[in-house]
Amino acid sequence: MLLIELLMFLACFHECLSSPTDHLKSYMLTERRADAFLPAITPSASPQPFLPLLAPSPLTPFTNSTIPKLSGLCILNFTAAQDLMIMTSIDCWAAFAPLLANVICCPQLLATLVILIGQLSKETGVLALNRTLAKPCLSDIEQILEGQGAGENLKQVCSIHPSNLTEASCPVKDDEFENTVNSSELLASCEKIDPVKECCDQVCQGTISDAATRLALKASDPLSMDGPQVLPEQSTRVNDCKTIVLRWLASKLGPYHAKEILRGLTNCNVNKVCPLVFPNMKHVANSCGNGISNPTTCCDAMDSYVSHLQKQTLVTNLQALDCATSLGLKLQKYNITKNVYSLCHLSLKDFSLQGWFCILMYLE
Ligand SMILES: *[C@@H]1O[C@H](CO)[C@@H](O)[C@H](O)[C@H]1NC(C)=O
Ligand SMILES: *[C@@H]1O[C@H](CO)[C@@H](O)[C@H](O)[C@H]1NC(C)=O
Ligand SMILES: *[C@@H]1O[C@H](CO)[C@@H](O)[C@H](O)[C@H]1NC(C)=O
Numbered sequence: 001m002l003l004i005e006l007l008m009f010l011a012c013f014h015e016c017l018s019s020p021t022d023h024l025k026s027y028m029l030t031e032r033r034a035d036a037f038l039p040a041i042t043p044s045a046s047p048q049p050f051l052p053l054l055a056p057s058p059l060t061p062f063t064n065s066t067i068p069k070l071s072g073l074c075i076l077n078f079t080a081a082q083d084l085m086i087m088t089s090i091d092c093w094a095a096f097a098p099l100l101a102n103v104i105c106c107p108q109l110l111a112t113l114v115i116l117i118g119q120l121s122k123e124t125g126v127l128a129l130n131r132t133l134a135k136p137c138l139s140d141i142e143q144i145l146e147g148q149g150a151g152e153n154l155k156q157v158c159s160i161h162p163s164n165l166t167e168a169s170c171p172v173k174d175d176e177f178e179n180t181v182n183s184s185e186l187l188a189s190c191e192k193i194d195p196v197k198e199c200c201d202q203v204c205q206g207t208i209s210d211a212a213t214r215l216a217l218k219a220s221d222p223l224s225m226d227g228p229q230v231l232p233e234q235s236t237r238v239n240d241c242k243t244i245v246l247r248w249l250a251s252k253l254g255p256y257h258a259k260e261i262l263r264g265l266t267n268c269n270v271n272k273v274c275p276l277v278f279p280n281m282k283h284v285a286n287s288c289g290n291g292i293s294n295p296t297t298c299c300d301a302m303d304s305y306v307s308h309l310q311k312q313t314l315v316t317n318l319q320a321l322d323c324a325t326s327l328g329l330k331l332q333k334y335n336i337t338k339n340v341y342s343l344c345h346l347s348l349k350d351f352s353l354q355g356w357f358c359i360l361m362y363l364e
């Protein structure tokens with residue numbers, strides 16, 4: 001856990017210092033096609049289809065929705081979050097769900113759960129479903145999404161259990177909430193976040209953690225508290241309370257706005273900077289330096305270099321973008337000023353998950 005935090009800090013540190021954050025910013029919260037944001041360092045001759053991270057996929061919606069079989073027991077208002085459910089189905093579309101689960105589908109699905117319950121709480125005043133309702137509701141959500149084209153078994157793919165719709169171990173889930181946390185501060189720091197700055201400053205995330213800790217400690221039994229150390233069950237409790245806090249935020253913000261915020265927060269964990277290890281470029285420099293006298297030799301050297309990079313795994317498109325930029329800067333340092341990417345027909349897809357770009361191109 002500490003290691004993860006340290007890594008996140010380092011990633012964040014790097015991201016804050018190295019300035020090409022403008023492309024990140026425009027990239028993360030817009031629904032535009034991402035080929036508009038190819039880094040200047042890689043002027044790609046022929047823009048490739050590129051799946052935006054937060055956007056609904058460029059796929060056309062499904063031609064054939066099936067009518068879901070609902071339990072009739074769930075009291076969530078699916079109509080109120082219809083657009084969100086459609087977007088989730090697209091993000092979890094059967095063909096891509098396993099491949100993009102952790103990056104696109106599951107964060108969107110978790111946000112959907114939070115928002116549905118948050119919306120419900122506006123009527124019930126309760127920020128959780130009880131155990132009796134959690135199971136049929138989760139099943140209904142899955143049915144609806146599947147009916148709209150999402151992959152089957154999203155519960156398993158995303159490790160979601162009925163308990164994720166309840167208060168789990170968080171002791172506060174109702175009108176006590178606003179007496180326990182500083183709700184005006186919470187709303188103020190989270191109603192508007194800058195998706196890039198937030199990952200570094202953690203203003204909203206910090207307030208959420210504070211609020212969750214307050215909730216978690218509120219009902220902690222003083223008799224069972226032997227000392228100041230945070231017991232394992234308490235950290236689980238804080239975690240469960242974070243979900244409650246997010247639901248409260250979603251109830252105040254409305255479905256669309258809440259989705260933007262929640263996805264912005266998730267992206268702080270997903271969008272690390274380029275995780276590739278760049279091996280020595282000497283071979284490339286020898287072949288491509290001096291104004292590229294022999295393009296074939298140069299491109300062979302580039303191809304072998306990039307295929308070496310491809311053996312390492314990239315998680316997100318944003319990483320591909322970062323890595324293309326980093327490599328571009330490295331090439332510049334080696335005095336390779338010609339546009340090697342365009343000379344050698346390299347594009348972002350060469351830096352990214354192999355295969356699914358091609359599928360996308362065929363679908364368009
Ligand atoms: C849509 O579903 C119906 C019933 O399952 C089927 O008969 C029809 O061929 C499907 N249409 C398309 C375009 O897949
Ligand atoms: C569900 O939400 C829709 C749209 O916000 C609203 O018109 C409808 O009255 C709600 N249904 C219930 C049962 O609250
Ligand atoms: C669960 O919540 C529903 C709706 O609020 C309520 O009708 C039902 O009685 C509750 N069940 C239990 C076991 O508390």
Ligand SMILES: *[C@@H]1O[C@H](CO)[C@@H](O)[C@H](O)[C@H]1NC(C)=O
Pocket residue numbers: 110159160161163164243
């Ligand atoms: C969902 O519930 C499981 C166990 O009930 C828990 O381990 C997991 O952390 C929960 N997921 C989220 C996102 O809260």
Ligand SMILES: *[C@@H]1O[C@H](CO)[C@@H](O)[C@H](O)[C@H]1NC(C)=O
Pocket residue numbers: 182184185
């Ligand atoms: C809530 O937070 C704000 C801003 O940090 C502060 O000014 C205010 O006094 C706090 N309210 C309570 C009740 O703690």
Ligand SMILES: *[C@@H]1O[C@H](CO)[C@@H](O)[C@H](O)[C@H]1NC(C)=O
Pocket residue numbers: 333334335
């Ligand atoms: C790149 O060119 C500059 C100026 O011509 C030179 O000083 C530098 O040593 C060169 N760098 C490499 C890695 O060859």
